[in-house]
Amino acid sequence: TTAELLLELVSVEYHETIMARSGTSAEVARRQVMEVAPNGYLAVVEGAIPVGDDGVYCTVGGRAFSDVVREVCGGSAATIAVGSCAFDGGAPAAGGGLTGSVGVEQVVPDVSLVNLPGCPVNVENLAATIVHYLTFKTLPATDARHRPLFAYGGLLHNQCERRAHFEFGEFVQAWGDEGSQKGWCLYKMGCKGPETFANCPTARYAGGISWPVKAGHGCIGCTMAGFWDQMSPVYGRLPSPLPFAPQVSADQLGIALVGGVAALTVAHGTASAVRLHRRGVEERRAARLAEVGIDEGDTGAAEATEALEAIEAADEGDVDAGGAGASDEDAAEAATSDEASGPPTAATPPAPVTEIVDGAADAEGGAR
Ligand code: SF4
Numbered sequence: 128t129t130a131e132l133l134l135e136l137v138s139v140e141y142h143e144t145i146m147a148r149s150g151t152s153a154e155v156a157r158r159q160v161m162e163v164a165p166n167g168y169l170a171v172v173e174g175a176i177p178v179g180d181d182g183v184y185c186t187v188g189g190r191a192f193s194d195v196v197r198e199v200c201g202g203s204a205a206t207i208a209v210g211s212c213a214f215d216g217g218a219p220a221a222g223g224g225l226t227g228s229v230g231v232e233q234v235v236p237d238v239s240l241v242n243l244p245g246c247p248v249n250v251e252n253l254a255a256t257i258v259h260y261l262t263f264k265t266l267p268a269t270d271a272r273h274r275p276l277f278a279y280g281g282l283l284h285n286q287c288e289r290r291a292h293f294e295f296g297e298f299v300q301a302w303g304d305e306g307s308q309k310g311w312c313l314y315k316m317g318c319k320g321p322e323t324f325a326n327c328p329t330a331r332y333a334g335g336i337s338w339p340v341k342a343g344h345g346c347i348g349c350t351m352a353g354f355w356d357q358m359s360p361v362y363g364r365l366p367s368p369l370p371f372a373p374q375v376s377a378d379q380l381g382i383a384l385v386g387g388v389a390a391l392t393v394a395h396g397t398a399s400a401v402r403l404h405r406r407g408v409e410e411r412r413a414a415r416l417a418e419v420g421i422d423e424g425d426t427g428a429a430e431a432t433e434a435l436e437a438i439e440a441a442d443e444g445d446v447d448a449g450g451a452g453a454s455d456e457d458a459a460e461a462a463t464s465d466e467a468s469g470p471p472t473a474a475t476p477p478a479p480v481t482e483i484v485d486g487a488a489d490a491e492g493g494a495r
Contacts, residue, residue, distance in 0.1 A: 129254045137257065140168070143187070154188040161202050169257065170203040172196060172231050173248075175212035175219040179227025196234050205239040205266055206231060209253055211349055214244035214272075221355035232273065241266050242273040246349035251330045252278040271420030272352065278330070283346055284320040286328040289313065307343065317362035318345030324418075325350040357414060 133139060139146075140160040141153070148156050160168055174192075177184035182191025200206040208231035211217040219228035232240060243252050256275060259267045267275040284290065292298070293312040300306060300315060314321070323346050331338045340346055348358035358365065416423055416431055419438065423431040 129250050132254050132257060136261065137169075151188070157199070161199065165202055166204055168203055169260065170200045170206045171209060171253070172200065172206060172213050173209050175216045175226075175228035176231065176234050177219065177226035177228045178234065179225075184226040184228075193234055196231065200231065200235045200238050203238065205241070205260065206235065207253065207256055208232070208240065208242045208273075209248040211244045211246045211248075211354065214242045215352055217246065218355055220353075239266060240273045241269060241275055243278070244274065244350045244352075245325065245327075246347075246354075249278070249327065249330050249332060251335075252326070270418075272418065274324075274350075278326045279324045279350060281324065281326065282321070283323045283325045283327060286326065287320055287340055288328060289340060310343075313340060313343075313345040315364070316345050317360065317364060319348035319351075319358050319365065320346040322358070322365060323348040323351055352414075352418060 141157045143153065146153060146156065174185075176182075176193050176196055178193050182193040185192040187195050208214055212219060212228070213231050215230040215232070216224065216228040217230075219226055230242070231238075232242065241256055243249070243256065245252075252275070255277065256267060259265075259275075259277075267277055269275050270279065284293075287293075289310060289312045292306075292310070293314055297309075297311040298306060298315040299311050299313050302316070306312075312318070318340065320340065325346075327338045327346070328340070331341070345362075347361050348354045351358060413423075415435060419434070421431050421434055426434070
C-alpha cells in the first residue's frame with residue numbers, strides 16, 4: 128500500500144508540511160540529503176513553478192522556488208512531477224496566468240523525469256512509479272511528455288464502466304434525470320473520457336473506492352496538457368481529434384432525435400455544427416499529434432493520421448480483448464514502436480532516499 132511504501136520502504140528526508148524540522152533547520156536537512164546522496168535520491172515535486180519576475184511569487188527559505196527546483200532536481204537520480212501544476216503549470220498557468228507558472232519539465236529539461244499529471248494526482252500511480260524504480264532500478268516507460276504508459280497509455284473512455292451505455296445510446300441528458308439515476312453515459316454532459324488518456328477507471332481514487340465518473344460526474348480531462356484551457360467548457364462537448372471517433376455518432380444521434388420535431392432548426396443547427404466540428408477537429412488533431420510527439424510537417428498528413436489511428440485502434444482492440452492491463456501493454460507497444468513519439472526514458476539506480484519538494488500547487492503566490 129501507499130502507507131507501507133512511505134512508512135516502511137523509503138526514507139522521506141524532506142517535506143515541508145510533514146517533517147519535524149522547520150525553518151532554517153529544514154533547509155539544512157535538505158542540503159544534508161544532497162551532500163550525503165548526490166545523484167542518489169528521488170525528488171518528488173508538487174505544484175506549479177512561477178518563473179515570472181525572477182520567481183518572486185513562490186519562495187522557499189527565502190529563495191525562489193524555481194532555483195530550489197533546479198538545485199534539488201539537478202542533483203537527483205530521478206525526478207517525479209506530481210499533479211497537473213507540476214506537469215505544465217496547471218491552474219496558475221491557465222489563460223496565460225499572472226505568475227509565469229510552468230511545469231518541472233520547463234525548468235529542468237535535462238533531468239530524468241516522470242510526469243504524473245492529474246488534478247489531483249492519483250497516489251496509486253505515484254506509489255507504482257516509485258515501486259517500479261525500487262524494483263527495476265529504472266523509471267517506467269513513458270510517452271513523449273514523460274507520462275508512464277502503464278497509467279497514461281490507454282484511453283479512459285475504453286476503460287469506463289459506463290461504456291456499454293455509450294454503445295447503446297443511453298445518455299444522461301440532464302443532472303438528476305432517469306439516465307443519471309441509472310448510471311448511464313455522461314458523454315452529453317461534457318465527459319472528456321473520449322479525449323483523455325488515464326487509468327482512472329481501473330486505479331480509481333481513495334484506495335480504489337471510486338472515481339469521478341463512477342460518482343456521477345464526467346471526466347474533465349485533467350491529465351491532458353493545458354487541460355484548463357484545452358478541455359473547457361467542463362460541461363460542454365468537444366469535437367474528436369479523429370473523424371472516426373465514436374462520439375461523433377453520438378452527436379449525430381442527438382441531432383437526429385431533435386430533427387424529428389424541429390426540421391428547420393436542425394438544418395441551421397447542423398450546418399453550424401459541421402463548421403464548428405471541422406474547425407474543432409483540426410484543433411484537437413493538432414493537440415493530439417503534439418501529445419504523442421508526431422510532427423505532421425515531417426511525416427506528412429496521411430502518415431500522421433495512420434499513426435493516430437494505430438494508437439486508437441490499439442485501444443479499441445484492447446477493450447475487445449478484455450482488461451485494462453492488456454490495453455496498457457498494447458498501447459505501450461504501439462507508442463514505443465513509433466519513433467516520432469520518442470524513446471522511453473530511464474534513470475540509473477542509486478540508493479532509495481526520497482526527497483519531496485512541495486510547491487505552489489494550490490496558490491499562485493505566497494512565500495513559504
Ligand atoms: S463518455 Fe465518459 S461516461 Fe461515457 S463511456 Fe466514455 S468515459 Fe464513460
